[in-house]
Amino acid sequence: MSKEIHIPVLARVEGEGALHLKIIDNKISSLKLQIYEPPRMFEKFLEKREPNEVIDAVARICGICPVAYQMSAVQAIEQIFEMDPGPWVREMRRLFYCGEWMESHGIHIHMLAAPDFLGYASVIEMAKDYPDIVKRGMRLHALGMELLSLLGKRSVHPVGACVGGFFYAPKLKEIKHLLTRFKENMALAEDLVKWSLSLSFPDHSQHFTSVSLHHPNEYPMNEGRIVSDGGLDIDKNEFEEYFQESQVPYSTALHCRLQGNTYLVGPLARINLNYNLLPDPIKHLVEKTTIQFPSNNMFHSIIARCIEVYYSMIEAVRIMEDYRYPEQPFIPIKQKSGIGFGCTEAPRGLLWHRYAFDSDGLVKSSRIVPPTSQNQGRIEEDLRHGLESYGLEHSDEALRHQGEMIIRNYDPCISCSTHFLKINVDRS
């Protein structure tokens, strides 16, 4: 049996992509994850920008993960300028990231992924039968957005972060108010993890390499070395020596390889590499089930995201309980020329930036490697393995649905990866 399947628009993924599948004699002879959103050109138009213009601009790469872009950028720029903003800024940046993980994962879990697991075509259909699940997701998402607004002054494309810290420090009463709301809603996050652990998961085990940041003392968000379960352990400055991007003719998003091989970034990779750094209340929930980490089943990604929402709430409470109003929420910039690197954990995985600044304090060049680009090769491998295991004799519609579910495990942000699913199946 041979045929060609083309899915022109992938459903329930962020941005627009397509899948082209060629099947010959019941084997996949060609599989292409086509990203056709136009190139964003951010790396080019950041040139000649001042440092804080970069922070404002990169927030606009994504409406869902702006904090990640800002945090990777400030890290790189502050490295060039040899700036250390101090412990208050460090904690506030971590708090900022907690908000982003909550809102980004919250949207993905409830609007994009949950319908798959509960057998619905959309969250709207699902909401009629499972209103409490959707409402829980909306409350957690809203809390995340409040945290973003607190530090970023608005939740979409925040403007509060700057090189050296934040333009404004939240007032103590604002922190206390949000802290109370977080504590009141902590049970929702615990329920979310329990719910995810109760779902049914297909046996989708496969071999892959997980890559994430690792910090000796904390679950990684803003800092750490880049590690893998294949023995990689490098500084962010060494990224380009090990990871190579390349163009493929059918995608406007670059592919990335680790020493020639595909790899996974994102929540499942983070948990696979940092499970022991999670708080005991979270680990106890997992240990009551048969689910184990590290896991090589991509369908467990939804559990990983739910865990990270719960973790973000616990961590946010910790930071807010210790909050003190600072003398100054940022340190002044002392511009220098040079090259700097930033690497933080966006909701979807490792986000790496490189900037070169000239002696006038303006960007000479920039390079941004988003997590979705890094996952593209892995997604294609997974699709090949997953669809062949599922059975290529299924109808085109069934293959489309299965393909979309596999892709959704990665929560791709296609708009970010271009600086859903139209499937073409060619069977012959």
Add this chain to the structure above:
Amino acid sequence: MKLEASFKVGVVGVGSPFGADNVGQRVIALLKQSSKSKAFKIEYFDRPGMHLLDYVKNFNALHLVDAIISEKPVGTIHRYEGIEVLQESNQQLSSHGFGVAEVLLLGEALECLPKEIIIHGIEIDKESLKNTISNTINNVCETLAKKIEMELLQYQT
């Protein structure tokens, strides 16, 4: 006669602030200029997503203003009671594609919408989304703002 304090009426304009999709923002700005509208909660949101549900859930009546593209002539004023008119879109949604219609349909599924919803729209030309709002559409915005104001005053009689 004053509007009962317990009966909350909201007017929400939505849509991009750019191009002809700006009619929501324009109509809200006109309503806010009028002293007669002060008893009502009048706000504009640029593509609010799910935040719209949080905002409207405590209203008893909601008037929503947006640009509409259908088969009608440009400048047509649309008025719909309830959300039945909203087509259930493909619903294969990403949050990037989760627009006002999808948010309202989700709100209906969750039973958290105001009891009364009126959708006001101005027909725009799809091609003009990229361009600044035309004089014709500007004039229609003024007409619609006056119509909405008259409807709001009905709550006070």
